[in-house]
Amino acid sequence: MHGKDLTRVALICSIIGIVALFFVVQFIEPQKIEVKNAENYVGQTVILTGRITEARVNSTAFLKLEQNGYEITSVIFPRELRSINLTSIRNKTVSVEGKLSVYKGDMEIIVKSLDIL
Numbered sequence: 447m448h449g450k451d452l453t454r455v456a457l458i459c460s461i462i463g464i465v466a467l468f469f470v471v472q473f474i475e476p477q478k479i480e481v482k483n484a485e486n487y488v489g490q491t492v493i494l495t496g497r498i499t500e501a502r503v504n505s506t507a508f509l510k511l512e513q514n515g516y517e518i519t520s521v522i523f524p525r526e527l528r529s530i531n532l533t534s535i536r537n538k539t540v541s542v543e544g545k546l547s548v549y550k551g552d553m554e555i556i557v558k559s560l561d562i563l
Contacts, residue, residue: 476543481516484553487546494518494555495541495563503532511542511555519554520544530560539563 478493479486496513507522507530520542522530544557 481511481513481518484518484546484555485548488548488553489546491543491545491558492555493541493543494520495539497537497539498535499537501532501535503527507532509535509557511540519549519552520557520560521554522557522560526557526559530557535562 476491476493477487478495481494481496484492484494494511494513496511496518498509499512499517500508500510502508505524505527507520507527509520509522509532511518511520522532539562541561541563542555542557543559544555546553546555548554
């Protein structure tokens with residue numbers, strides 16, 4: 447094989463690999479975790495289930511999600527808030543999907559979706 451041919455083969459293989467990774471990532475489900483283990487998943491998108499014990503809704507919503515005695519703040523920014531119905535959310539059991547982060551030393555989940563169970 448000549449240098450040009452080898453370059454073409456390498457380029458084609460790279461493109462096929464990138465396309466394959468793109469499609470595989472589309473079908474990966476976020477991991478369901480417990481609130482007590484949230485600190486082990488900072489930066490990852492996860493699913494949490496629990497009861498809403500507190501709700502403050504303005505342009506951004508702040509919900510306290512409790513699971514087995516552990517709490518985490520769920521933050522819903524205006525863009526996602528438009529598609530989530532928070533009417534009478536308090537004391538409801540919900541499932542939230544979002545990215546875990548630390549804000550001012552406390553764990554929080556930035557919510558992408560919320561389902562009332």
